[in-house]
Amino acid sequence: MGRDVRVLAPSLLLFLAFVGSAGAQPRTWRVQRGEALSVIAARFSVTVEQLREWNTLEGDRIVPGQELVVGEPDPALSHTVARGETLSHIAAARNTTVERLLELNEGLDADHLREGQVLRVEALEDRHHIEYTVRRGDNLARIAERHRVEVSDIRRWNPRLRGNQLRAGSMIHIYSEIPESVSESVGRPHHGRLIHAEQLPEHHAGYYLRDPSRAYGTLETILWIQEGVEAVLDRFPDSPQVRIHDISNREGGRMRDHRSHQTGRDVDFSFYQRRCPSGICPSRRIRPEDLDVERQWALFEAWLRSDRVEYILLDYALQQPLYEEARRQGVSRADLARWFQYPRARHDRQGIIRHYPRHRDHVHVRFVCPDTDESCR
Numbered sequence: 071m072g073r074d075v076r077v078l079a080p081s082l083l084l085f086l087a088f089v090g091s092a093g094a095q096p097r098t099w100r101v102q103r104g105e106a107l108s109v110i111a112a113r114f115s116v117t118v119e120q121l122r123e124w125n126t127l128e129g130d131r132i133v134p135g136q137e138l139v140v141g142e143p144d145p146a147l148s149h150t151v152a153r154g155e156t157l158s159h160i161a162a163a164r165n166t167t168v169e170r171l172l173e174l175n176e177g178l179d180a181d182h183l184r185e186g187q188v189l190r191v192e193a194l195e196d197r198h199h200i201e202y203t204v205r206r207g208d209n210l211a212r213i214a215e216r217h218r219v220e221v222s223d224i225r226r227w228n229p230r231l232r233g234n235q236l237r238a239g240s241m242i243h244i245y246s247e248i249p250e251s252v253s254e255s256v257g258r259p260h261h262g263r264l265i266h267a268e269q270l271p272e273h274h275a276g277y278y279l280r281d282p283s284r285a286y287g288t289l290e291t292i293l294w295i296q297e298g299v300e301a302v303l304d305r306f307p308d309s310p311q312v313r314i315h316d317i318s319n320r321e322g323g324r325m326r327d328h329r330s331h332q333t334g335r336d337v338d339f340s341f342y343q344r345r346c347p348s349g350i351c352p353s354r355r356i357r358p359e360d361l362d363v364e365r366q367w368a369l370f371e372a373w374l375r376s377d378r379v380e381y382i383l384l385d386y387a388l389q390q391p392l393y394e395e396a397r398r399q400g401v402s403r404a405d406l407a408r409w410f411q412y413p414r415a416r417h418d419r420q421g422i423i424r425h426y427p428r429h430r431d432h433v434h435v436r437f438v439c440p441d442t443d444e445s446c447r
């Protein structure tokens with residue numbers, strides 16, 4: 071038994087070394103007692119010269135416990151210093167900062183970079199590694215936006231991508247702070263359901279959640295709600311919370327008190343109001359002059375500008391002050407006409423912001439179908 075364990079140990083260690091460095095990171099190996107560089111080189115099918123280069127070793131001296139890079143570093147995550155390059159050159163070329171490079175490369179002497187030295191340029195362990203399959207009609211800007219990264223990031227992680235040519239069905243690597251969306255909105259808001267829903271988390275600065283068991287949506291809905299209130303907080307750090315009433319049930323489908331809200335895209339919010347006792351804006355019937363138009367408009371504008379919303383339903387009387395605010399802020403005529411039903415009549419079927427009866431005490435927002443949810447209507 072004891073003997074078996076000893077026999078197993080090295081391969082187990084090898085396995086662990088690979089698991090610990092799977093995918094994004096260069097392969098590393100912790101030097102064992104008695105191991106020479108040549109032994110390690112042979113084990114990983116590389117040359118001693120490569121080991122020296124990757125680890126900026128001068129001679130053959132290594133010590134047990136030392137961590138060595140034993141595989142070609144991933145070009146997306148490393149940078150090989152060229153002659154004459156400085157940290158600020160590298161930072162600019164790799165779309166990062168000198169501070170970040172110093173953080174990632176412990177013990178790095180910024181004044182003595184050597185040609186051939188390999189630097190880490192990113193730490194992506196904390197991000198979600200997504201193997202994204204390109205869909206018909208995708209482009210890099212859209213994929214980047216969907217995963218909250220930059221087009222330049224995607225290019226860096228996928229050095230083989232050329233130009234804007236994307237082949238449907240091919241796979242690209244993305245390291246995102248948000249998980250891959252597995253939620254799915256199925257059918258119509260009045261007759262549909264929700265798969266792998268995401269629950270809206272608490273947000274102490276932005277909103278108050280009335281009932282978490284009725285606060286399930288698509289991942290996109292959840293992110294967009296947070297994005298919206300954060301846009302308000304960016305502009306107005308001292309803002310009261312709005313109340314979020316209902317989104318959908320965990321599995322979607324029929325929901326008490328609502329006809330829609332079945333597919334994780336409908337959300338009811340209280341209005342930002344001039345006076346919100348104890349920092350939470352209540353769901354109560356308000357007059358146009360009670361509306362905090364600056365904050366309310368900041369919220370709507372964040373969604374409208376990024377095409378997140380299909381409808382914003384509220385009482386006709388509340389549209390005018392919002393319209394005036396938008397105009398005062400220089401929103402173009404074309405956008406005003408596209409976004410507002412007002413000053414057209416209350417039953418005119420144009421505009422994203424529309425009249426809806428009994429919506430004087432809350433606003434009903436319907437987010438668009440996530441573009442990956444193919445059965446969403």
Ligand SMILES: [Zn+2]
Pocket residue numbers: 328331336337338434
């Ligand atoms: Zn509603």
